[in-house]
Amino acid sequence: MLSESSRQIIEETLPDMQERIRRITPAFYDEMLTEREDLLDGMFSRVDQVVGTQPQALAGSITFFASYVLNHPGSSPDEILTRVAHKHASLGVPAEEYVTVYQFLFKAIEKEFGEEYTPEFRDAWTEIYWMMADALIRIERSLYDSQANDQVNAPFTLVKKEQKADKIFDLVFEPADDTPLSDIKAGQYLSVIVKTKDGLRQPRQYVALPCGLNQRRIAVELDRTGEISPILTGLQVGDTVEISNPYGDLTLEKTVTDGFSPLYVFTQGIGIAPALAFAHQLALEHAARDIIFVHADESLRTWAYREELEEATGKLPRGKLISFLQASGEGDFTGSINMKKLEITPRSFAYVCGPVDFKQTVRSGLIANGVPGKNIQFETFGSDPYMHTATRRTMHRRY
Ligand SMILES: Cc1cc2nc3c(=O)[nH]c(=O)nc-3n(C[C@H](O)[C@H](O)[C@H](O)COP(=O)(O)OP(=O)(O)OC[C@H]3O[C@@H](n4cnc5c(N)ncnc54)[C@H](O)[C@@H]3O)c2cc1C
Ligand code: HEM
Known part of the structure; x- marks a missing residue:
């Protein structure tokens, strides 16, 4: 005190x-x-x-x-x-x-x-x-x-690389030593460290995607003007990086609030990463939770992980996936997210992951439909400036 x-x-x-x-x-x-x-x-x-x-x-x-x-x-x-x-x-x-x-x-x-x-x-x-x-x-x-080991980072080797959309790559790693792996909670992220051209080790965070027991999987969107995503997306199978233990408090568990349902997961672009983690986890638990994934993207071509999210959602007895795509006739709805097309009630809970304008549109739409601010969680893919209130998390970095 x-x-x-x-x-x-x-x-x-x-x-x-x-x-x-x-x-x-x-x-x-x-x-x-x-x-x-x-x-x-x-x-x-x-x-x-x-x-x-x-x-x-x-x-x-x-x-x-x-x-x-x-x-x-x-x-x-x-x-x-x-x-x-x-x-x-x-x-x-x-x-x-x-x-x-x-x-x-x-x-x-x-x-x-x-x-x-x-x-x-x-x-x-x-x-x-x-x-x-x-x-x-x-x-x-x-x-x-709480981790399974006392290392900050451990070496991992890239074992699989797949392009999922124009600029989005799926990378799967396996341990390059015998450091025990910690369990990951859906929604957590990993710090991945690579060496830059001048030899400096530099970290960035990536949401941990569902993967095999002895693996780590991430989705990386290439930002050509950035320092690390071009290196990560340019890795070849057999290359080694360092990866941290999993961290991040904005997990699926945190979206469970007594009496508040359904859970809406609003995502845009690479923001789909935590949605995938949530869908797989709920499918694994055979959860009968009401969950509605709402994804916004340009077109079917730019929408990474569509099939995987559709498949995982299909395993959820009370799961639904709704898409808003700019390309005419390609999604469930054409254009940007429109709350009028969804049945938002004041008892809904929402998790939002996407760029700043998306976050603002979704937030004001939810508030206008009576969803209390405390029931809206945002994952930021950048540092929060902390200039506002404790519950307001601002994604200020383009990603
Ligand atoms: C919790 C968390 C989870 C995340 N999960 C994911 C994920 O699952 N997938 C994903 O793709 N990303 C994710 N990110 C974002 C990721 O960590 C990186 O920020 C992203 O990949 C960009 O990194 P970069 O090194 O390429 O860009 P950086 O080098 O960090 O650059 C960021 C931006 O700054 C600009 N910039 C660079 N230098 C300058 C300069 N001198 N002056 C002005 N502007 C400059 C660049 O143009 C670029 O757009 C996550 C971030 C966080 C915090
Ligand atoms: C009371 C002391 C400290 C405060 C209040 C503080 C606060 C913060 C905040 C608000 C962030 C941004 C978090 C986010 O991404 O949302 C941050 C990130 C960070 N902090 Fe601290 N911090 C403190 C001490 C330290 C110390 C001692 C170190 C290590 C020397 C450190 C290293 C870092 C690093 C490396 C990052 C990430 C930066 C990046 O992404 O470039 N901090 N800290």
Whole structure:
């Protein structure tokens, strides 16, 4: 719990911090990653630093946390902390590096605030930092402990590669050593690390697709302007990458909320990946759950994994698949998602995975039909800027 003296200072300085933290975090990352270049090796994405998504996420999360603690004394924003902890764990963030981040962050804060950086100011914000850091360290420790091995990443060999649509490739890997594999919950992701042309190991996250017991399978959409997806989609059978244990808290289990049904899974493009994982899992469990997959795409040609999702949905006694395709006459409906064509009720639960405009359209359509905001979950395929509320997850990166 935040001490009374710190509370007053945080209350007074939060608006200023909110305004200035956007300048502080890029400066802090610049200095930290210059002095600690090793952190770029397999942990931080160098592209995220240039584009600014990661500095913005950290900045947003700290001021969000501070304002949450002020408004909800004695509790903490678990949803954000858990999400960040899963991301950290997938990248193998070690507890001891929280001191490193603290030192570089507070050096940058001191530089920005100048004379206003008094000992009282420093102590109050230090208290906020360590409340957050301690919570993250605790969750990350339990996530590491829950795995079948104590490795951050293990080597895997590509055993199968299949093009599923214009720019979407299905990659299947098998272990290249004897590291035991952890079980995957439907909806979780893996961090995959490859070596770039200049030899730097760089990670990206990919939803874990259903696969054989001793395998890992992912769907990668090629972004020609990106750094890692061109390398991954250019891999050949026999090539080796590193893959983390599975992480991610937005799993099928999390979509079970007493009394709320059916579960709508809205996806667009490569956002279909978690839908596949959900459908296979429910089929495996012979679940009699009401579930409606709603997929949006350009055409049958761009729609990856259509047959696989149709087949898995076909095994669900109360499962349905509805498509909205732009190409005339190719889907169940032509054009973009239209809520009027679906029977949305206020008791529906929704999981949404797709680009930002898709997410916004689906969200406002659901809200207009009376679905409570807390019943709408979003999977983001990028860092969340955390500038909004705890339940609002923003996909801001094109994918
Ligand atoms: C939880 C999670 C799950 C995911 N699951 C999947 C999945 O199942 N399948 C999938 O395909 N993807 C998934 N992603 C996205 C994936 O992790 C990668 O972000 C994606 O493959 C793009 O990576 P990249 O290295 O090719 O692009 P990056 O190199 O990361 O670049 C991202 C974008 O930044 C732009 N950019 C690069 N450099 C600059 C610069 N200097 N200035 C301005 N802009 C720049 C690029 O144009 C590009 O569009 C997931 C992400 C998350 C967080
Ligand atoms: C209290 C301290 C910290 C806070 C508040 C924090 C916050 C965040 C947030 C909000 C994200 C984005 C998560 C998302 O994708 O949605 C993130 C990602 C990340 N964090 Fe932290 N973090 C902290 C400490 C650390 C430490 C100690 C390290 C390791 C040195 C670290 C390494 C990373 C990395 C590598 C990413 C992913 C970045 C990327 O994709 O480029 N963080 N962190």
